[in-house]
Structures are given as structure tokens and as C-alpha cells.
Amino acid sequence: MGQPVSASLAGVRVLDFSRVLAGPYCTMILGDLGADVIKVERPGTGDDTRAWGPPWSGEGEAAQSAYFLCANRNKRSLTLNLKSETGRDLARQLAAQSHIVVENFMPGQMAGFGLGYEDLRALNPALVYCSITGFGQTGPYHDHPGYDYVIQAMSGLMSITGAAYGDPAKVGVAISDVLAGLFAVASILAALRHAEATGQGQHIDIALLDTQIAALVNVASNTLVSGNAPRRYGNQHPNIVPYQTFRAADGEFVLAVGNDGQFAVLCDILGRPDLASDPRFASNPARVRYREDLVDELATVFALLPVNTWMRTLIEAGIPAGPINSVPAALADPHTAARGLIEQVGDAPMIASPLKLSETPPVTRREPPHLGEHSEDVLRELLGLDADAVAAYREAGTI
Structure with a gap:
């Protein structure tokens, strides 16, 4: 593990309030490209996926779920109690020193904390603020909970997946989350370039339903052009034979x-x-x-x-x-090894970044963090707090 001479996003700070998969996958990619990603987690429990095992890597209190590992390298973990005014105040101070905020709370919840886009924009006009939700910030479903499985169903993806004369089926991974994370990265990088050129940040509204419908590509286009509902073809293709x-x-x-x-x-x-x-x-x-x-x-x-x-x-x-x-055969394939797609990160094998940049390649600098592992470092480094102040915040349950 190390840092390339010139990482693409070196000097960019990301304040990451997201959890589970879509948001963390997005911020991991930003971290792979060199950004300093500060993962803000609930004291005591942290990201939901920390408990999504087995399997586990490590033993005892040091054990980490394989699910958490897949989307959280190259981050520092800071615990903050956003239900406390002191926790929210620390979050605002950190946002004022960040370039990007990523969050995946229900619409309006961050604003309820005083941490919405308009709140933080007043402190940091160049801030790029990305909200990732199931259904977006607007529309009749905006306040509905939206996990990947629900999105696969509602987007039409399940209706075209599975045996031709069988039942609808979901894709074997949380593909709607992954796609939303990828669309979020692209949007963030575009907004970051605009912010660097103009000093003006913006709010990015990424919805899992939007991105999954967009990813229907030719199937959606066939439907729009023909007016006919697509049917399941199992392992065949609707437009190409054989x-x-x-x-x-x-x-x-x-x-x-x-x-x-x-x-x-x-x-x-x-x-x-x-x-x-x-x-x-x-x-x-x-x-x-x-x-x-x-x-x-x-x-x-x-x-x-x-x-x-x-x-x-x-x-x-x-x-x-x-x-x-x-899956074991694919991971053991000699081409997988030749492409460097598996790397050892600490005690755990992980899928490496698939991004191949000739001058600024992604580098794994940090193992996926333990809960609150970097709380003191972040608060001392960015906010200038001394050990006594950090200890007081910990005693009060703020961190």
C-alpha cells in the first residue's frame, strides 16, 4: 500500500455520511483516486454493514465483515453523534473544510440536522453535495424507503431477468446500488471541476430508481420505440441471435x-x-x-x-x-491475476480497483477502518482540538 507520486484527487477532502453500499462504493472510488475520505459513523454501531456477517475477516473485536470490507478501503472513520448539537457543530466545521459531502439519509433528514445543502453551502459556497436516495429528492415516492431489491423490482429489471417462462428474478448482486454509486462518482467529478473553475458548488440528486431505469438502455429504448413490454428471454438476447x-x-x-x-x-x-x-x-x-x-x-x-x-x-x-x-473460478482465473484484480489489504484479500490510469493509478493507502479508528486524528488535524477536548467529547458521547 502506498501513494502514487500524483494521485488524481490528491488534496480533495470528502466528508462521507453514507452507509451500506451505494454511497460507500462511491466514496471508496474517490478514495482510491487519492481523496481524503472521512467516513462519519454512529458511535457504538457505525455503518450497518459492519454487522452483516458472516463471513468475517479477523477475530474477536478486530473482526470485520466481508461486506463492509468491499466498499470501505481508503477511508478514515470518525464517529459523530448527529443527534447531539455538539456532534452537528463538529460536522459543520468539518464540512467547511471539505470539497465534497456525500450522504444517503432520507430526503430532508440532513436538513433536519442543520446539515442540508443550503445549510452547508452558507459555510462553504464551493461545496459539492451529493445526496443518494432510493427515489430522489422530488416526486411522489421521494419519502419512500428504497433498498436495492425494491429498486430492482420497481425499475422493471426483475421483469426481464430470469428464465423465459419462470418467475421474475433479481440480479445476484446489489446492482442498483453499484450503478447509483458509479453515477454519483461521475456527477461528483463533473461538479468538482465546475467548482474549481467557478467557486460555485452544487447539489447532486442521485436516485437508485433513476439510475437503474437509465441502465435498462436498449431494453428501455425497445419499449419506447415499439410500445411493447419486453419479455424475459432467459439467457437469450431480444435483438441478437445466436x-x-x-x-x-x-x-x-x-x-x-x-x-x-x-x-x-x-x-x-x-x-x-x-x-x-x-x-x-x-x-x-x-x-x-x-x-x-x-x-x-x-x-x-x-x-x-x-x-x-x-x-x-x-x-x-x-x-x-x-x-x-x-465465482471462485472467476477469481482464480489467470487473467484475473494478470490484471491485478485481487490484492491483499492487511489481513484480508479484496477486489482491487479496476480503474487503470497510466499516470495516476488508484492506490490502496488505507485498510477499511475500524469504527472510530481515526476520530482523534481527524479532530486534532482538521479542527485543532487537543487531547483533553477530544476526551471530553468522547466522555459526552459526541464521538
């Missing part, structure tokens, strides 16, 4: 033929050039129309040989294909 799983002699794999040229090459590989010249299959629109006929023809051939044989043959010919790995 683009799905096939069963080989010893297991399944994914085939992703994206154009007519690739399809012609595929037919040659399979010893079925007649399929490429068949009017039912010669173009992608035709293949979509006669999907079932084509899939039956291909399935018969793919069932003859094992997965590894098909992988070698297809990839050598430039046809996109891949095995269906388990």
Missing part, C-alpha cells in the same frame, strides 16, 4: 455472435455453411424471426464436443465465447 448459452458434451458455455460476418465464420467452424446461406438465417433480423429453428440446429452440433474444445475453436476464430465460471 447470443445465448449452449450445452456442450460436458457443460454449458456462452456464445455471443454479434454480426453476420461472425455468423458465417461460426457456420464454417461447425461444418454447416448451409446455415449461413439459408434465407431464414442469413441476416440477424431473419435469425431473430426464426430463432427457435436456428437454435435447434446449433444445439445439435454443440452437444457433440466438450466446452474446452469449443472455447479453443471459437476463440481462435474470433467468435466471442466463454465458459460459465463459478
Whole structure:
């Protein structure tokens, strides 16, 4: 662990009031890029995900949940009781010295603490203030609680996920949270550039529902253009054929033929050039129309040989294909290692940042913090408090 010579966000301070996943994932990325992220947590309990185990890394009081570890490296933990006036006052002082605030309380709750955008803007006009909620700051659902699972359901994502004739299904990770965190990072960096150029900050309103609907991309576009509700295709694609799983002699794999040229090459590989010249299959629109006929023809051939044989043959010919790995297999893949996607952070293995910047690469400088680990350091460094003052705040339950 160390600091690059010139981190992209060196000198930028983030005051992070968020917890669980969307907000912490956002601020971890900012921390990976060099920002000083101060994670503000409730005294005694902290971020909800600290208790979301097993599995745990470490033992006893030093144990950290794997869930907490996934989104909280490169941060300093400060405990503050925002229900106390002294805690809120310390938060305001810290916000006055920060460039970015991230929070994911229910709309209006931070304002109720005297820590809303307008409150902090008066102290720090250049402040970039990002609010992440389930449904946004406005609209008829703005005061509804919105966890990832609810958003996957309400956005339409579950309606298009799962077996073609089965039940709606959620994605296997909290993808709505992750997407919201990524959209938040992009918005924050744009607002930060504006603030640095003009001295004017702004309030960013990120909603999980908004970002998940935006991430429906071609499916939403198909619906808007056609007026038809999309159906579930299971492991097939609504607009491209063949683009799905096939069963080989010893297991399944994914085939992703994206154009007519690739399809012609595929037919040659399979010893079925007649399929490429068949009017039912010669173009992608035709293949979509006669999907079932084509899939039956291909399935018969793919069932003859094992997965590894098909992988070698297809990839050598430039046809996109891949095995269906388990998570352990994906993490153990030699390409995963070659890309540096797993790193040891203290006692715990973690997924490293996937961002590859040639001059200012992300660096892990800090392990995910224990609750309140940096409270004294932050208060002494940024607010000039001495050890006695910090001890008094701790005795009063402020930190």
C-alpha cells in the first residue's frame, strides 16, 4: 500500500455520511483516486454493514465483515453523534473544510440536522453535495424507503431477468446500488471541476430508481420505440441471435455472435455453411424471426464436443465465447491475476480497483477502518482540538 507520486484527487477532502453500499462504493472510488475520505459513523454501531456477517475477516473485536470490507478501503472513520448539537457543530466545521459531502439519509433528514445543502453551502459556497436516495429528492415516492431489491423490482429489471417462462428474478448482486454509486462518482467529478473553475458548488440528486431505469438502455429504448413490454428471454438476447448459452458434451458455455460476418465464420467452424446461406438465417433480423429453428440446429452440433474444445475453436476464430465460471473460478482465473484484480489489504484479500490510469493509478493507502479508528486524528488535524477536548467529547458521547 502506498501513494502514487500524483494521485488524481490528491488534496480533495470528502466528508462521507453514507452507509451500506451505494454511497460507500462511491466514496471508496474517490478514495482510491487519492481523496481524503472521512467516513462519519454512529458511535457504538457505525455503518450497518459492519454487522452483516458472516463471513468475517479477523477475530474477536478486530473482526470485520466481508461486506463492509468491499466498499470501505481508503477511508478514515470518525464517529459523530448527529443527534447531539455538539456532534452537528463538529460536522459543520468539518464540512467547511471539505470539497465534497456525500450522504444517503432520507430526503430532508440532513436538513433536519442543520446539515442540508443550503445549510452547508452558507459555510462553504464551493461545496459539492451529493445526496443518494432510493427515489430522489422530488416526486411522489421521494419519502419512500428504497433498498436495492425494491429498486430492482420497481425499475422493471426483475421483469426481464430470469428464465423465459419462470418467475421474475433479481440480479445476484446489489446492482442498483453499484450503478447509483458509479453515477454519483461521475456527477461528483463533473461538479468538482465546475467548482474549481467557478467557486460555485452544487447539489447532486442521485436516485437508485433513476439510475437503474437509465441502465435498462436498449431494453428501455425497445419499449419506447415499439410500445411493447419486453419479455424475459432467459439467457437469450431480444435483438441478437445466436447470443445465448449452449450445452456442450460436458457443460454449458456462452456464445455471443454479434454480426453476420461472425455468423458465417461460426457456420464454417461447425461444418454447416448451409446455415449461413439459408434465407431464414442469413441476416440477424431473419435469425431473430426464426430463432427457435436456428437454435435447434446449433444445439445439435454443440452437444457433440466438450466446452474446452469449443472455447479453443471459437476463440481462435474470433467468435466471442466463454465458459460459465463459478465465482471462485472467476477469481482464480489467470487473467484475473494478470490484471491485478485481487490484492491483499492487511489481513484480508479484496477486489482491487479496476480503474487503470497510466499516470495516476488508484492506490490502496488505507485498510477499511475500524469504527472510530481515526476520530482523534481527524479532530486534532482538521479542527485543532487537543487531547483533553477530544476526551471530553468522547466522555459526552459526541464521538
